[in-house]
Amino acid sequence: MNITKEKILSDLKKVAMIMFTKEFVDTSKEDQYKIFATVIKGYLSENWLEKNENYRIGKEKQVYYFSLEFLLGKMTCTNIINLGLEELCMEVMDELGLDFKGFDKYDAEPGLGNGGLGRLAACFLDSMASIGIPGHGCGIRYDYGLFEQKIVNGEQIEGPDNWLKNGFVWETKKSHQSKRIKFYGDITLKELGGCLTPVHTGYETILAVPYDVPIVGYKNKVVNNLRLWKAQIEGNDFDFNSFSYGTFSELDEKKRNAEAISKLLYPDDTTESGRLLRLKQEYFFVSAGLQSIVDYNSKKGITPNEFPNTFSIQINDTHPALCVAEFMRILIDEKKVYWDEAWEITKEVMSYTNHTILTEAMEKWEIDKVQQLIPRVYMIIEEINRRFCDEVYQKYDDWDRVMEVAIIKDRLINMAHLAIVGSHSINGVSKLHTEVLTKKVLKNFYELYPERFNNKTNGITHRRWLLKSNKALTTLIDEMIGSSWKDDPNLLEKLTEFSEDKNFCEKIEGIKLENKKKLAELIWQETGIEVDINSIFDTHVKRLHGYKRQLLNILHIIYLYREILENKDFTMHPKTFIFSAKAAPGYYLAKRIIKLINSVGKLINNDDRINKFIKVIFIPNYSVSKAQIIIPGSDLSEQISTVGMEASGTSNMKFMMNGALTIGTLDGANVEIKEAVGGENIFIFGLNYKELKEIEKKQSYNPIKFLKENPKINKIVEMLRDGTFGGDFSSIYSHLVDEDRYFVLKDFNSYLETHKKIDGIYRDRDRWNSMVVKNIAKSGHFSSDNTIRKYAEEIWKI
């Protein structure tokens, strides 16, 4: 298709007529953007259709990424970029008095994820399409994404994220491909055709209706598919019968109950586990997705024994772990495959990615709940467990050993164990994380199945995190090394040779300053606080969690506050500390930390003795679109988790790609970032993993003793309960003193010293800029294109 300026203009006219029965110029601004996006959707739909048809008739192996979360972010601009229509669209928009910023403003934002895991899924979809892998997503079309955060009196208030309220241009409803999902009921074994067959009766049916979202590859005509399922009651029509008999409200309730399944994304809340609705969500999308894949392949004439050559399924954390049992159910009950063969097929098709080692985050479901909700699936899980325990017992002749790996224990189903036993591949998401999995957390499984374990370090897509979010830097890089790096981000390495080029470094600095201006504008809009763009923008953005140690950051700020007040000779390069983070609604400590950050900020920002050195900003409602402004506008990236606890981290990669330097612990992917850029181009502090484990083992860390020996730190910790910040933060105090399982105080001095060092280096602009360039140059290593190539070769075998 030849897309020209004239064609776009004429299509805009047509679509305006169809959608609004108006001339394009007579529609509202918001509608103009909607029309524009619809026209673009029309262009990619041809590729979409063609790709679908190729996939349907072809023999290429397909990949399905099952995930309860896809944190997509706004799609119109990235779709335009990936279609290669950026310049042309800008030209047309210019003529119409529109610009790209309008999309940023009016586009719906599918925030269908909590954080890293959901965003990773979105980066992976982008990479699969862009390197031409037939890979698709399967998830839930939540009516409400992750809650909207407001800050009132310094505290987090949650509100609904009604992201669909003005419609979502990029989805297409495919009612005719709906699937039925069975919940509850009883299973009886009946003699059918000479064999005992399970018969499911008395069940409730929920309809799963697919909404497809196109995933556009970068300038390669590939359009893959993200299929998101919405829950409905069957026969959604108005039931006159029940209405006239006065049972309308019953129907209404049925409808509400059904639709509740896809109503809301659960916030990552490890304190509030075991919710039945969450279990329903898990089975709902797993069953719908698997039925859809199996039906599609059966229609193509593919028999179950060929499934492992036709498709692979990646299980994104344990949330879709029911895939293992549901796939077995479909193979055995519906496709009439015998158990042993079905089991081999299942293991070959499935692979599982682990994203956390926090024990409290490991999903476990009470068997009573599972048995009641999905009785046939439960029977299958029991049988998988029975056979697996048998196998382990045969091997070790040791019952304790069996119980350590059992899928069912203490009347709970361990979802990680189910996923591991039913997959041929289990991967962690950074070198360190995988090592911790194989040597500690999943040691027993590693001994059983060493060949199944492998590492796949996470990555990010440079198309969103550089091309879209940092256009000025993109253009400058093009000027320096040509534009082939856009197809192969490893080529960013070529920038290394310019790391001492003064002229180039100054340009880099200039771009950073422009991006800081944009971030300062966002801060002004969101908080009404003015910040100095010549100060160091020191940024800590991610979910609020104890292990991510926002508390360490704010304690350091309190330390500076005291120093500035008490030490007349105190001096430092001015710093703006920027936070943005959502806390799970039930996570009390995390919410108190938000309040603390805001309270400390209020005190500091309003004190002229202090605010000439430091300011503290909390940007409410962190989201992908905010990250796209915050990250390019930052100088320093805070990646300060307790070692061993952050599986990988991915914002660390986004920051380095946008020319921020990292202050971080040797945790997750920070370890590999250090390897890539060299220890002299990153600021590492704190205990390493071995040291921390040693201290844990010896139980030699005693916060009270530590505070006695460090009176300066003791003073700042005391400020948490002496009313300095206006509120009562004694719960944070107690946490630090009584448990501090995140070793905040232990790493405090090292963190402090590292910040001092950074202050000095920042003043040496040449040195800083040269470090920045080296970081950008190495960031291509952390492209999700590289990561996906490894998944494709080593796990999916394509």
Ligand code: 26Q
């Ligand atoms: C569990 C039960 C009930 C409700 C919600 C959940 C839930 C939801 C989301 C549990 C965990 C999550 C998300 C986890 C997550 O984002 N993990 C991050 O994954 C990234 C991608 O691999 C890593 O980079 C991060 O280190 C890891 O924390």
